[in-house]
Amino acid sequence: MVDDTDALIARTPEEFRRKLDIEVHTEHQVIEIDAKNQRVAVQAQGAPLRWEPYDELVIATGSAPIVPSWDGVGARGVFAVKSLEDGVRIRQYIDSEQPRHAVVVGGGYIGIEMAENLRHLGIETTLIEQLAEVMPSLDPDMGALVSQGLRDLGVRLLLQHSVSGIEVKSGRVRALQTNAGIIPCDLLILGLGVRPVSELAHAAGVKLGVKNAIRVDPYLKSSIPSIWAVGDVAESTNLITGQPGYVALATVANKQGRIAGLNLSGASIPFPGVLGTAITRVGTLEVARTGLTLAEAQNAQVDVVAVRIQSETKLGYFPDVSSITVKLIADPKSGRLVGGQIVGGTGSGKRIDTIAVAATAKMTIHDMVDLDLAYAPPFSDVWDPVQIAARALVSKMSQ
């Protein structure tokens, strides 16, 4: 089988044409899918609508930031953020308007990264999160470590706060209204997550699933023959529960695209599913997660047992040794690993991949204790922190 590793490199439309014989038409919007006649309506600026026939169609319309219905959400200085491109718009606003008080709503990946960047620019920053700690994709005991990391960067945290509206003056944001009063601000970042851009598919009769993402089978086919869906617009199966879920991550998007491309050209390869493995950094603190959290296990009615240990990233006599906290979650009957979370200093975060591999291979925590992992003093103690956690969970389960 041909596997196109070159495809991982960013290309211009001209390169797609020249090297791969693929036509890419930018600034061309598909405004309708006519599934019955297997054609799409394409609109380019200043050109008449044209119908493009297909034998196979891939919907990869991605995701968009969630924009709440609050009055004033369209005011100057309010940004609903999804990606780097949004960062450019915010930077232009900062350069021209010189805001001094920023509020970030939402303590997920986007919110915490935005808050850190605003602090680096010397802007007074308040982050508001509805839950008890930031990072809802971690359990609250691990999220608390990230909350502290943000406070250490000088971010003011308002946890368990909710937003009721935006105050606008002369077309520009002036303050945020919350359940604990009014917070003046001249820059408001909304990091409320993303939603699949599935309207086009839905209008064509394609069946939607979790969070209105396109329902796909394991081969990434939609409910309509010859229509496939990949990336942030599509569902993905959770590898632990086997249930459909919604995970908008570039890692998943590229893998789904690859498999759908192979399948629609004659292969028959199922996409195994995802753990939602993710990593980020807040200041010097590395934050990573994979598999189910306690809350996700509870929602999926999966019985679990968990342990949290604190250790060090390398032997203690190195000047750059850091604290690392590892949480492991397993099935109490079989001992099968179902998830893990890591928060710690430099060298902590990528250890999540050990946990992700173990969970994918359906290893038990007993298997993990015996794993032959690399050791030398600059990298780890003889027991890697992940294995220290596995041992702690084994002894907790044997009690």
Added chain:
Amino acid sequence: MANRLVIIGGDGAGMSAASQAKRRNPTLRVRAFEKGPVTSYSA
């Protein structure tokens, strides 16, 4: 086998599908439509 492949969306997912399909079946005619100004793999 199919010969006209249309992709809606020029980000990583859509262009990965386009590239793999074309490599596996070089006779495919592949057209991708992206509403924005650029295609990308890393978004």
